Amino acid sequence: MKIICSKSELQKSINISMKAVPSKTTMPILECVLIDASMEMIKFITNDMELGIETLVKGTILEKGIIALDAKIFSDIIRKLPDNDVTISADENYNVTITCEKAKFNIGAKSGEDFSYLPIIERENCITVSQFTLKEVVRQTIFCTAPNDNNKLMTGELFEINGDILKVVALDGHRIAIRKIELKESYSNQKVVVPGKTLNEISKILSGEVEDVVNIFFAKNHIIFEFDDTVVISRLIEGQYFRVEQMLSRDYETKIKVNKREFLDCIDRATLFVKEGDKKPIIINILDGYMKLSIDSQLGSMNEDVDIDKEGKDILIGFNPKFLIDALRVIDEEEIYIYLMNPKAPCFIKDEKESYTYLILPVNFNAAR
Amino acid sequence: MKIICSKSELQKSINISMKAVPSKTTMPILECVLIDASMEMIKFITNDMELGIETLVKGTILEKGIIALDAKIFSDIIRKLPDNDVTISADENYNVTITCEKAKFNIGAKSGEDFSYLPIIERENCITVSQFTLKEVVRQTIFCTAPNDNNKLMTGELFEINGDILKVVALDGHRIAIRKIELKESYSNQKVVVPGKTLNEISKILSGEVEDVVNIFFAKNHIIFEFDDTVVISRLIEGQYFRVEQMLSRDYETKIKVNKREFLDCIDRATLFVKEGDKKPIIINILDGYMKLSIDSQLGSMNEDVDIDKEGKDILIGFNPKFLIDALRVIDEEEIYIYLMNPKAPCFIKDEKESYTYLILPVNFNAAR
Numbered sequence: 001m002k003i004i005c006s007k008s009e010l011q012k013s014i015n016i017s018m019k020a021v022p023s024k025t026t027m028p029i030l031e032c033v034l035i036d037a038s039m040e041m042i043k044f045i046t047n048d049m050e051l052g053i054e055t056l057v058k059g060t061i062l063e064k065g066i067i068a069l070d071a072k073i074f075s076d077i078i079r080k081l082p083d084n085d086v087t088i089s090a091d092e093n094y095n096v097t098i099t100c101e102k103a104k105f106n107i108g109a110k111s112g113e114d115f116s117y118l119p120i121i122e123r124e125n126c127i128t129v130s131q132f133t134l135k136e137v138v139r140q141t142i143f144c145t146a147p148n149d150n151n152k153l154m155t156g157e158l159f160e161i162n163g164d165i166l167k168v169v170a171l172d173g174h175r176i177a178i179r180k181i182e183l184k185e186s187y188s189n190q191k192v193v194v195p196g197k198t199l200n201e202i203s204k205i206l207s208g209e210v211e212d213v214v215n216i217f218f219a220k221n222h223i224i225f226e227f228d229d230t231v232v233i234s235r236l237i238e239g240q241y242f243r244v245e246q247m248l249s250r251d252y253e254t255k256i257k258v259n260k261r262e263f264l265d266c267i268d269r270a271t272l273f274v275k276e277g278d279k280k281p282i283i284i285n286i287l288d289g290y291m292k293l294s295i296d297s298q299l300g301s302m303n304e305d306v307d308i309d310k311e312g313k314d315i316l317i318g319f320n321p322k323f324l325i326d327a328l329r330v331i332d333e334e335e336i337y338i339y340l341m342n343p344k345a346p347c348f349i350k351d352e353k354e355s356y357t358y359l360i361l362p363v364n365f366n367a368a369r
Numbered sequence: 370m371k372i373i374c375s376k377s378e379l380q381k382s383i384n385i386s387m388k389a390v391p392s393k394t395t396m397p398i399l400e401c402v403l404i405d406a407s408m409e410m411i412k413f414i415t416n417d418m419e420l421g422i423e424t425l426v427k428g429t430i431l432e433k434g435i436i437a438l439d440a441k442i443f444s445d446i447i448r449k450l451p452d453n454d455v456t457i458s459a460d461e462n463y464n465v466t467i468t469c470e471k472a473k474f475n476i477g478a479k480s481g482e483d484f485s486y487l488p489i490i491e492r493e494n495c496i497t498v499s500q501f502t503l504k505e506v507v508r509q510t511i512f513c514t515a516p517n518d519n520n521k522l523m524t525g526e527l528f529e530i531n532g533d534i535l536k537v538v539a540l541d542g543h544r545i546a547i548r549k550i551e552l553k554e555s556y557s558n559q560k561v562v563v564p565g566k567t568l569n570e571i572s573k574i575l576s577g578e579v580e581d582v583v584n585i586f587f588a589k590n591h592i593i594f595e596f597d598d599t600v601v602i603s604r605l606i607e608g609q610y611f612r613v614e615q616m617l618s619r620d621y622e623t624k625i626k627v628n629k630r631e632f633l634d635c636i637d638r639a640t641l642f643v644k645e646g647d648k649k650p651i652i653i654n655i656l657d658g659y660m661k662l663s664i665d666s667q668l669g670s671m672n673e674d675v676d677i678d679k680e681g682k683d684i685l686i687g688f689n690p691k692f693l694i695d696a697l698r699v700i701d702e703e704e705i706y707i708y709l710m711n712p713k714a715p716c717f718i719k720d721e722k723e724s725y726t727y728l729i730l731p732v733n734f735n736a737a738r
Contacts, residue, residue: 070668073641073668073669076641077638077641080634080637080638080641081638082634102673102674102675103635103638103671103673104671104672104673105638105641105669105670105671106669106670106671107668107669107670108669265449265451266472268449269446269449269450269472269474272442272445272446272449272474299439299442299476300442300474300475300476300477301474301475301476302472302473302474302475303473304471304472304473305471306471
C-alpha cells in the first residue's frame with residue numbers, strides 16, 4: 001500500500017476516526033484504525049463494537065492495499081508532522097513508513113484480517129435534519145442520561161419520530177429532558193434508543209452548521225448517521241423505553257417567569273458551599289414578586305432574592321442545585337417559565353410550545369437538613 | 370470591621386494573595402487570608418511560612434478591624450459575585466457577612482491573633498529590574514531546578530549580583546541554566562539562593578510589562594520583592610550554592626549553528642515514541658551540513674535530518690530529549706549555537722555574549738539501548 005494525503009486532510013480524518021477507538025479494550029485490534037485503500041478511495045475505519053465510523057480521506061493511491069495501524073500512535077504522528085504532503089506506505093510484512101518532508105517514521109502495522117468491519121445495513125427509513133439541530137438537541141438533553149449502566153436504557157436517549165415531529169428524551173430517575181423538533185416533512189413512525197456515548201461522540205464530529213445536513217437511517221438494531229464524508233453506525237439499546245408521557249402533568253398550582261441568567265447566577269453562587277457528593281438542597285421560597293433562594297452548609301450560608309412574575313400559590317420547595325443548573329445552562333431563552341404543583345411533586349421548566357420540557361424532582365429538604 | 374471594595378479590586382488582590390496559601394497544611398490558620406483594615410488602608414496578608422504576601426486593596430473602611438478568613442472560600446465567593454461593590458463586615462464573634470447586590474453570604478472567620486504575620490525586615494541592599502526581565506529570567510531558568518528536595522539547594526535558584534550584572538543559575542544534576550542580566554547601575558555584591566516555588570509564584574503575579582519595575586531587597590535570611598501594591602517576602606535557602614563556574618568549559622571540538630524551530634520540532638516529533646518515565650535517548654549524528662536525529666523504541670522508530678552549519682569534528686552523541694526541548698523552548702533566538710566536546714562531555718547551548726548558557730549532560734546511548 002502507498003498513499004499520499006495532505007497532513008491537514010489526515011488530521012481531520014483521524015480526529016473523526018478516533019471517536020470510535022475505545023480507550024480501554026482487551027482486543028488490541030480495536031485500538032487500530034483500518035486504512036483501506038483497496039478500492040478507488042481511501043477510507044479510515046474504526047469500530048469499538050458499539051460504535052463504528054467510516055470516513056473518506058482525500059488523497060492519492062499509488063499502490064492499493066489495506067492495513068490496520070495503532071490509531072493513537074498514528075494520530076500522534078500526524079499531529080506533529082509539518083503541514084505538507086504525507087506519504088504512507090506499507091510493505092508486505094506490514095512495516096509502515098510515514099514520511100513528510102525530511103521526517104521519517106517506521107512503525108509496525110497489522111493486516112486488516114482481524115479487523116471487525118462495520119456491519120452492512122440497508123439504508124432505509126431515512127430522516128434528514130441539519131447538523132446544527134442534531135448537535136443542539138443532543139447538547140440540550142444528554143446531561144439527563146445516567147452515566148453508569150445500572151439501567152442500560154437510562155444511558156441512552158429515545159429518538160421517536162411521529163409524522164413530522166422528532167422527539168428526543170433522556171432521563172436518569174431524578175429528571176427528564178424532552179426536546180421536540182419539527183421536521184421539514186413527515187416520515188414513518190420510529191422509536192429507538194440510541195446510546196448516549198454515540199450521541200456524545202457524534203456531537204463532537206458534527207460541524208454544527210445550519211446548512212450542513214445529517215441523514216439518519218433507522219434499522220432494526222442500528223442507527224446510521226451520514227454526513228459530510230463520514231458514516232457513523234451505532235448499535236441501538238434494546239428494550240422498551242420508559243413511558244414518559246404519563247409522568248408529565250399539565251396541572252400546576254404555581255407558575256413563575258424568571259430571568260434565566262439571574263436565576264442561574266444565583267444558584268451558581270449558592271453552590272459554592274456545596275462540595276461534590278454533598279447533597280445540600282437549595283431552598284426556594286416562592287413569594288409574590290420574588291423568590292428567596294437559600295443554602296446552608298457547614299462552610300457557611302447564603303441567601304439571595306430573585307425577581308419573578310408569579311401566578312398562583314406561594315410555595316417552599318427544595319432542589320438539588322446541580323439539576324437546576326444543568327437544565328438552565330442549555331436553555332437559550334432569556335425568560336423561562338417554571339410550573340410547580342407542591343413541594344413533593346416535580347417542577348417543569350418548559351416553553352409554551354413545549355419544544356423543550358425539563359422535569360426535575362424536588363428533594364425533601366427537611367429530611368436532608 | 371466593615372469595608373467596601375469593588376468586586377474587581379477584591380478579585381485582583383485575592384488572586385495575588387492565594388499564591389502564598391498552602392494547598393496542604395496541618396495549620397488551618399495558614400489557609401486563611403488576613404484582612405487587615407485596622408489602620409488607614411486595607412491589606413490582604415497570606416503566609417505559608419516560606420513565602421509571605423502582603424497586598425493593598427483599594428476600598429473604603431467604614432469600621433476598622435481585622436479578621437482571618439478561609440482564603441479558598443473567600444476567593445470562590447468573590448469570583449462568583451456580580452461586578453459591583455462588595456461589603457464585607459464582621460461582628461465581634463467573627464461572623465462575616467459578604468453582600469453584593471441582592472446576594473448575601475454568611476461565613477465564620479477567625480480572629481487575626483493566631484495569624485503568623487510577616488517578619489519585619491529592614492529594607493536595604495535594593496536592586497531594581499523591570500517586571501518583564503524578572504519574569505523572563507525565571508521562565509528561562511526555573512525548569513532546571515530539581516522538583517524534590519533530596520538536595521534542598523537544587524530546588525532553588527542562585528541570584529548573584531556582581532557590580533551591574535545579575536546572574537541567575539539553576540541546576541538539577543543533569544543540566545544547568547544560567548542567565549546574565551545587565552542592570553542599569555552597579556550594586557554591592559550579593560549571593561543568595563531563592564526557593565524555586567517563590568519564583569514560580571512571583572512569576573504568576575508579575576505583570577511582565579517592561580515599564581513596570583520590581584525592587585528586590587536582599588536581607589540575611591530573606592529576599593523581598595516589592596512591586597505595584599504588593600510585597601512578597603521569601604525565606605532564602607541556606608547553604609553554599611554549587612560552584613558552577615568550574616563546570617563550564619569554553620573549549621569545544623564541534624560548534625554548530627541550527628534553526629531553533631526546526632531542531633525543536635524535530636525532537637518533538639521524535640519524542641512521540643518516548644513514553645513518560647522511559648529513558649530513550651535521542652541520538653544525534655552531527656555531520657557536514659546536516660545532523661541526523663534518530664530515536665528507536667518498541668513502538669517504532671523515527672529519523673530526520675536537520676540542516677546545520679558546522680565547525681570542527683563530526684560527532685555522534687545522545688541526549689535525553691526532554692532536556693533539549695526544555696532549553697530550546699525558552700530560547701527566543703531563531704538561530705542557536707551548540708558547542709560539543711565529545712560524546713561523554715556536556716554540550717553547551719549559548720549565545721555569543723553568554724547572556725544565556727544551557728549545559729546539558731549527554732547520555733551513554735550504547736548502555737541505554
